[in-house]
Amino acid sequence: MLNSYSSADKALLAVDCIIFGFDHEGLKILLIKRDFEPEKGKWSLMGGFLKRDEILDRAAIRILNTYTGLHDIYMEQLYAYSEIDRDPVERTISVSYYALINIENHNAELIQNYHAKWFSINEMPKLIFDHDEMVQHAIRRLRYRTSIKPIGFELLPEKFTMRQLLELYEAILSKELDKRNFISKINSLEILNKLEEKDMGSSRKGSYLYTFNKEKYEEKLLNDFVLNL
C-alpha cells in the first residue's frame, strides 16, 4: 500500500551548513576537521543530525553554534541531498543551509576554540561525502542571488568603504566591475548612509565610511528591485 505510514522506511536527517565569509583576502568558507568516524580528521562542512523536536531551520542554527559559538546568524535553506550511499554508515538525507557572515565581526576567539577554519573558496581542501557538491551549489546560488538583490552587507563590518563593497561583489561574482558604474548603481538604490567619518587605513586621502540603511532596504525589497551588475 503506497501510503501506509507503518510500512514506510525511516531515515536519518542531517543538516550541513555552508558559511561564507569575506575579508581583505576575498571570499572564504568555514570548515571543520571532523572529529568522529567515519572520515575522522578530514575536512568537512559543519553538520549534525536533526532532532525529534526540532525543525530544520532551528537545527541549522544549533549546529552552527555548536561548532563555532556563533549565534544570531540568518541561514537560508538550499537543497536536500539524498543519494543512497552519500553517508556510508547509514541512509542519511542531508539538507544544506547557507549563510553569509562578516569574518572580522565574528572571528574572535570563538572559531579558534572550536577549531573551525576559514578557507579561500579557491583553495579549499577536498571535503568528505558530497560536501564539495553542496559547496559548489551554494556558490552558484550566492552568485545568482547577489546579481539580483543586494546581499553582501552581512559580509562586511558595520562601517565599510565603497572599495570594500566593490571587492566583495567582485569576489562573489568572480569578475571585475567598473568602479564608477558600481558606485553610481549602489548610490541609486539609496540604501547606504554616507558618514562624515573616513577610514584612513588605506590611503593618504582617506575614504568615506558607509553604513547600510536597513529600513530603506526593507522598503525597497517590497517592490522587488533588481541590481544588475
Added chain:
Amino acid sequence: MLNSYSSADKALLAVDCIIFGFDHEGLKILLIKRDFEPEKGKWSLMGGFLKRDEILDRAAIRILNTYTGLHDIYMEQLYAYSEIDRDPVERTISVSYYALINIENHNAELIQNYHAKWFSINEMPKLIFDHDEMVQHAIRRLRYRTSIKPIGFELLPEKFTMRQLLELYEAILSKELDKRNFISKINSLEILNKLEEKDMGSSRKGSYLYTFNKEKYEEKLLNDFVLNL
C-alpha cells in the same frame, strides 16, 4: 554526543508534487482526493514516502506516476518542510517537487482513472497539512524562474500560436504583457520554428503555428541568457 549516529532520531521522509498545467482557461494545478487517513477525502498534493533504496528525484517521479500514470516528467526540487506536527500521525519531513506539463498532451484517460483533478490556481480548495504553503511557494518560484529563463514550453502543445505563448506568460506572471514587445523579444531569442501551417480555430485570418527548437534553446542556455518580460 553531537554526532553519534546511533543516538540520532529518525524520521519519515515524504515527497509532495506540485504539478502545474496550462490550457485555454489559464494556469492550473493537479490535485487528488486523499484516499487514506488522516484527512481522507480532502484535497491534497500528490505525495508519498521515500523508500530505503530510492533517491528523492526518483521518488517524486514514482509518486507522480502512481497517481496519474504520467511518466517522463521532469521535476525540480523546491524545499524541505519540517514543522514538528505538519503531519499529525508521525514526524515527517516533506520535500516538495514541482513540474510544468501540458494539459492537453497529458490529460487523456490517465488522470480520470486515477481521479486526480485540475484546479485553476485561483480557485483551489483548501489543502491538507501545509500543502497550501507549498503551493504558494511553488507559484513564487515559477514566476521567478519564468521571468528569467524561458520555460513554459512544457506547458503548451507541440505546435502553438504566439497568442497561446503570450497568454501562458501572462497567466504565470499574472500581469498583462504588450503583444508586440513580447513577440519581438521571443523572436530575438531565436528558439522557435515558425511553421507554414496555421491554426484556423481562433480567427478568420488564422495564426501561424510554432514549434519549440530544443537544440537552439540548449545552446543558448549555456550562455545563460535572460528574458526580461
Added chain:
DNA sequence: TTTATTAATGTTGATTTTACACTTAATAAA
C-alpha cells in the same frame, strides 16, 4: 614644497526597453 598614493567624480555614445495604432488576411454574412 614636492611627491606619491588612493579616493572621488561625470559625460557620452550605444543599447535596450517601453509605449503605442494601423493594416492585412481570411472568412461569413448579406
Added chain:
DNA sequence: TTTATTAAGTGTAAAATCAACATTAATAAA
C-alpha cells in the same frame, strides 16, 4: 460579389539604462 467582422501581424520613436572611459582632490611622507 460585396461588405462586414475578427484577430493577426507589423514598426517606430522616445525614454531609460548600460558601458566605457580619465582627470582632479586630499592628504601624508619625504
